Amino acid sequence: MQTLAYGFPKLGEKREFKSLLESFWKGKVSEAEFLTGMNALRDWMADTYSSSVDIFPSNEISYYDFILDTALMVGAVPSRFGEYKGIETYFEMARGRQAMEMSKYFNTNYHYIVPELESKNFYLLKNYPLEEYLYFKSKGIDTLPKLISPYTFLKLSKALVKSEGSSLPFYHLSKIEKIQDMENYLNAILPVYEEVLKQLKQEGAREVLIEDPALCYDMDSQEWDLVYEMYNCLSKYVHVYVITYYDSVSDYERFVRLPVKALGFDLVSSTENLENIRKYGFPSDKKLIAGIINGRQVWRANLVEKIRLVEELLKITPHLLISNSCPLFHLPISVEPEEELPVHSVQIEGLPTLSLKERLAFAKEKLKELKLIKEAIEGHQQARMEVERIQHLVSVPFGVREEVREKIANLKEEDFERKVPYRERSKLQQGVLQLPAFPTTTIGSFPQTEEVRKMRSSYVAGKISESEYKEFIKKQIQQAIKIQEDIGLDVLVHGEFERTDMVEFFAQKLEGVATTKHGWVLSYGSRVYRPPIIYGDVYRPAPMTVEEISYAQSLTEKPVKGMLTGPVTILNWSYYREDIPKREIAYQIALALLEEVKDLEAAGIKIIQIDEPAFREGVPLKRKDWKEYFDWAIKAFRLCSRAEPHVQIHTHMCYSEFNDIIEYIYQMDFDVISIEASRSKGEIIEAFERFKDWDRQIGIGVYDIHSPAVPTKESIASVLERSMKVLPKELLWVNPDCGLKTRRWEEVIPALKNMVEVAKEFRERYAVV
Structure with a gap:
C-alpha cells in the first residue's frame, strides 16, 4: 500500500504566492524574478509532499488558474487577444479589459477561467505538464505529471455557436451539450493530449495523473463510449491514473472498465462509491486510489474508522493507494499557527483542556493523516498510540446549545x-x-484601501482603541456616502x-462559529479569504450591522x-x-x-x-x-x-x-x-x-x-x-x-x-x- 496526495494549496506558508503575483502585476518585480519566486514555491510544495506521502504530482503551480493553463496548452486563445505573447497574454485572458468569464469549479468556491472555443483547431501551444516534470527531474525528484482530462476540460468550456431563433447576438458562447458536438471536440483535442503524453514519455515519465471530476456528473451511455475511446487513445503512451472527486462516479461498472492503470474514487462525499466497490468488487488488473481523507473539510479524521476501511479495501484488492478525497487547495496550509481558537470546558482524563485546534486538520495535517494511517496498518506502535489519542479528541461533543436546537425543532x-x-x-x-x-x-x-487595512490591523493588534477605530470607520462611511451622492x-x-470578508465578518459576530488568523484559501487569481469554522450550534448574541448601517442612513435622504x-x-x-x-x-x-x-x-x-x-x-x-x-x-x-x-x-x-x-x-x-x-x-x-x-x-x-x-x-x-x-x-x-x-x-x-x-x-x- 502506498500514499498519494494531490492538489496541495499553492499559496505558501505566508501567502508568498499572493505577494509575488501582485508584486508582478504592479511592476515591482520583473518577469524573471516572478518565475524564480514561483520555482521556490514549487520546491516548497515538493518538500511538503515528500515529508509525508509516497507519490505526488507535478504541474500544480499555476500562475492564475489550472483550467486557463489547459486552454493555453491546447491553443484555445480567443482571437480578441491577438498573437500569443507569453505571460502578457496569459494575464490579459485572466484579468484584462476583455477578460474571459469566470465560473465556480463544480460545487466549490474556487473560480476558474471558462475556456472559449472559437474553433476546433487545437494545437500544442505550451506543454505545462512537461515543463514542470522536467523542472523536478533536473533536481532528482520523481513526480507524477498531472493534467485535466480532455472530457472535463470540454465540459467546463464554452464553444462559439450560432444562435437560432434567439434575440441574442448571431453568435454566442454556450456549453457543449450535444453528444455529437462533444465527440467532434474530443476528436479535435485528443491529438494535442497525445503529443503531450508522447513528449512526457520521451523524457522518462511512465505514469500520468489525469483529473476527471466531470465523470461524476450525470452521464448517458454514449458519453461513456466517448470517454472509453478517449482513454484508449491516451493509454497508448503512458500508464494513466484517473481520479474523480466531489461525488460518486455516474456509472461504476463503466468506470472500472476504462482502459487505464489506476482508478480514483472520492469515498467521503457520498457512500455510493464505496457501496459499489463492496457490491461489484474491483478489477484485479488495476490500482485502486481510495480518497479516504476529506479534502474539503478541516476536521480531523476518525482514524480508527479510516484504518478499518483501508483494511477492508486491502481484502478487495492488494493494489491500493490511499489518498485525499479531492484537491487539498480547498484548505488552509496548516493549523499549527492558530493559537486563538475556542476552548471546550469539558475535561478529558489524561488530556489537556480540549481546544478546537485539537480537532482540526488543514492541508499539511491531512498529509500527516495519510502517513499515520499507513504506519498504523504497518504495525508502528507509536502510530497506533497517536490514532487512539486522536480518537478520544474527535469523539467529544463540542459547542452544543439546546435552546438553539429547540427553535429549529419548533419551526x-x-x-x-x-x-x-x-x-x-x-x-x-x-x-x-x-x-x-x-x-x-x-x-x-x-x-x-491600504489605510483601511492598516487601521484594522492596528485595532486588532491593540495599537488603537475601539473608539478610535469606530471614529475612523465613521469617516470612511461619510466619504462613501458623499461620493455616491456626488x-x-x-x-x-x-x-x-x-x-474583512463578507462571511468572516458575520462569523466573528456569531456564536458557534470560529475564525482563524492564518487560514487563508485562494478563491481565484490572488484573491484569498479565510473560511470560518462552524463547530457548534449557531446563534446571534447581539446586533451585528445596525450601528454602521443606521449611521450611514442618517447622513442621506x-x-x-x-x-x-x-x-x-x-x-x-x-x-x-x-x-x-x-x-x-x-x-x-x-x-x-x-x-x-x-x-x-x-x-x-x-x-x-x-x-x-x-x-x-x-x-x-x-x-x-x-x-x-x-x-x-x-x-x-x-x-x-x-x-x-x-x-x-x-x-x-x-x-x-x-x-x-x-x-x-x-x-x-x-x-x-x-x-x-x-x-x-x-x-x-x-x-x-x-x-x-x-x-x-x-x-x-x-x-x-x-x-x-x-x-x-x-x-x-x-x-x-x-x-x-x-x-x-x-x-x-x-x-x-x-x-x-x-x-x-x-x-x-x-x-x-x-x-x-x-x-x-x-x-x-x-x-x-
Whole structure:
C-alpha cells in the first residue's frame, strides 16, 4: 500500500504566492524574478509532499488558474487577444479589459477561467505538464505529471455557436451539450493530449495523473463510449491514473472498465462509491486510489474508522493507494499557527483542556493523516498510540446549545413564507422608495484601501482603541456616502469598511462559529479569504450591522441598503460541522440573520440585501440530489428574509451557472436580484428567455469589477440593450457585477459615473420617469 496526495494549496506558508503575483502585476518585480519566486514555491510544495506521502504530482503551480493553463496548452486563445505573447497574454485572458468569464469549479468556491472555443483547431501551444516534470527531474525528484482530462476540460468550456431563433447576438458562447458536438471536440483535442503524453514519455515519465471530476456528473451511455475511446487513445503512451472527486462516479461498472492503470474514487462525499466497490468488487488488473481523507473539510479524521476501511479495501484488492478525497487547495496550509481558537470546558482524563485546534486538520495535517494511517496498518506502535489519542479528541461533543436546537425543532411552514405576495409588496415598496426607472446602485463594498487595512490591523493588534477605530470607520462611511451622492447613485451603501470578508465578518459576530488568523484559501487569481469554522450550534448574541448601517442612513435622504450575507453562503463558504444535517445548520444561521433583519427594520432601513453568491455553488452534481438541497436552501433564505412587506429584500449572486436553476432562484421570493452578466457577455440572459414568468426586479451586472479597466459607456449600454431584448425595462436595475472592495477609488469613481450617466440616458431615451 502506498500514499498519494494531490492538489496541495499553492499559496505558501505566508501567502508568498499572493505577494509575488501582485508584486508582478504592479511592476515591482520583473518577469524573471516572478518565475524564480514561483520555482521556490514549487520546491516548497515538493518538500511538503515528500515529508509525508509516497507519490505526488507535478504541474500544480499555476500562475492564475489550472483550467486557463489547459486552454493555453491546447491553443484555445480567443482571437480578441491577438498573437500569443507569453505571460502578457496569459494575464490579459485572466484579468484584462476583455477578460474571459469566470465560473465556480463544480460545487466549490474556487473560480476558474471558462475556456472559449472559437474553433476546433487545437494545437500544442505550451506543454505545462512537461515543463514542470522536467523542472523536478533536473533536481532528482520523481513526480507524477498531472493534467485535466480532455472530457472535463470540454465540459467546463464554452464553444462559439450560432444562435437560432434567439434575440441574442448571431453568435454566442454556450456549453457543449450535444453528444455529437462533444465527440467532434474530443476528436479535435485528443491529438494535442497525445503529443503531450508522447513528449512526457520521451523524457522518462511512465505514469500520468489525469483529473476527471466531470465523470461524476450525470452521464448517458454514449458519453461513456466517448470517454472509453478517449482513454484508449491516451493509454497508448503512458500508464494513466484517473481520479474523480466531489461525488460518486455516474456509472461504476463503466468506470472500472476504462482502459487505464489506476482508478480514483472520492469515498467521503457520498457512500455510493464505496457501496459499489463492496457490491461489484474491483478489477484485479488495476490500482485502486481510495480518497479516504476529506479534502474539503478541516476536521480531523476518525482514524480508527479510516484504518478499518483501508483494511477492508486491502481484502478487495492488494493494489491500493490511499489518498485525499479531492484537491487539498480547498484548505488552509496548516493549523499549527492558530493559537486563538475556542476552548471546550469539558475535561478529558489524561488530556489537556480540549481546544478546537485539537480537532482540526488543514492541508499539511491531512498529509500527516495519510502517513499515520499507513504506519498504523504497518504495525508502528507509536502510530497506533497517536490514532487512539486522536480518537478520544474527535469523539467529544463540542459547542452544543439546546435552546438553539429547540427553535429549529419548533419551526412551522408559515415561518418560511413572507406575509404579502410580491406584486402587492412591490407597489408598497415603490410608494415608500420613489425610485426612478433604471435605478442605480452598487453591490455593497467599496475599496478597502491600504489605510483601511492598516487601521484594522492596528485595532486588532491593540495599537488603537475601539473608539478610535469606530471614529475612523465613521469617516470612511461619510466619504462613501458623499461620493455616491456626488456621482448620483439612487440607492446607496455604507461601504463595508469594517468588514474583512463578507462571511468572516458575520462569523466573528456569531456564536458557534470560529475564525482563524492564518487560514487563508485562494478563491481565484490572488484573491484569498479565510473560511470560518462552524463547530457548534449557531446563534446571534447581539446586533451585528445596525450601528454602521443606521449611521450611514442618517447622513442621506436616499435609501441606504442594509447588507447581510445569506445563510446558504455563510454555510457553503465555511467549514461546517458534520454531526447534524446541513439543513439544520442553515436554519440556525437563518434565524440569527432574521433577528438582524428585524433590528434593521426597526431602525428604519427600507432596503435590505441578503447576498447569496454561493447558492448555486452548493448544488449537488447529480440531479437526483437537487430536490433535497434546494428544499432547505430556499427555505433558509425565506426564513431569514421575512421582513415587513414595505421593506425591499435584495439578493446578489455572481459567477455561477444559473440557467439550469432559474426556477429555484425564483422560489426564493426576493424583490430584487443582482447578477453577473459582463464576463459572460450577457449569456445568462438566455435563462430569462426560457423562464417566461419572471416578474422580479433584476440588476444585470453591467461591468466586470475583477478587471482594473474602467468600463466605457458603450460597453455598459450594450449589456443593458441586450437585457432589454428579454426583460421588461421596468424590471431593470443598473449595477456593477460584484462588490468593489478589491478596486481602487481611481477606478471606481469614473466607472460608476459612466454607469449613472448611461442609466440617465436610458431614462430619457425610453421616456421612462
